[in-house]
Amino acid sequence: MSLELYAAYVLACIVIILVPGPTVTLIIANSIRHGSRAGLANVAGTQAGLAVMIAIVGIGLNTLISGMGHWFEWVRLIGAAYLI
Template sequence: MALDLWLVYAAACVGLSLTPGPSGLLALTHGVLYGLRRSAATIVGGALGFVLVVAVSMAGLGALLAASTTAFTVGKWIGAAYLVYLGVRTWLAPSPYVRLGAGQDLPEVSARKLFFQGFLCASTNPKVIIFFAAFLPQFMNPASPFLPQFMVMALTFAAIEVLYEFVVAGSAHTFAPWLSKARVGRWFNRITGTTFIGIGSALAVVNRS
């Protein structure tokens, strides 16, 4: 992947990570309930789950490309449209809500259990798989081998997501009450939704050239 394309991909991954979703809210909640150190297991599990999702999505895209180059191009257009649709849905979504609890009232939870909670949260959400199937073709080169592209895309997103979730979990006691405010949460959704609409629109224009 060329450096300029990778920079665009990395920026898009940052926007994706900042969008409210199950994994980010799980890291936020575990940060509040268990603290940053124990939440690390949740975050690592989620990162591995996302790597699995990227692998599944790219395998399907590889089969699509093998079947028809035209179908692959159509898939890219559909993907750009889906990004715009997701942006609109995020913009209109209600404010994120995180239930704050008292850590001392919770039963002891093993790191293994937290790990699998993070892994399952990231890997079993069908909307995540659909999103990556729409998102990844915008940055793939059909003429290049898939394995190196997979490694770059999967590891880039996993690294950004891990960094983001560590920040969220580490600042959970301050961040969660602020995000749970209706007005702040609405603006957060609008900013991230507008980001996705912009990315989808820009990719649709680039595809025409």
């Protein structure tokens, strides 16, 4: 990999990290327009939504693993063999 290509990659990564996402943009816009109380309400709402999403994913994965039964043991063993 050339130095120029690596520098362009690092620069692109830095730009992607520094650009705020849609949630941050919404929180900032609402805080400017409606005050800090509305901004804090947006933060609470986004964090509650994230917690609900994580819980739903956890329940779904638990159901999937429970439904797989003995197949999950094989997948686990194959994954361990791959890591070794």
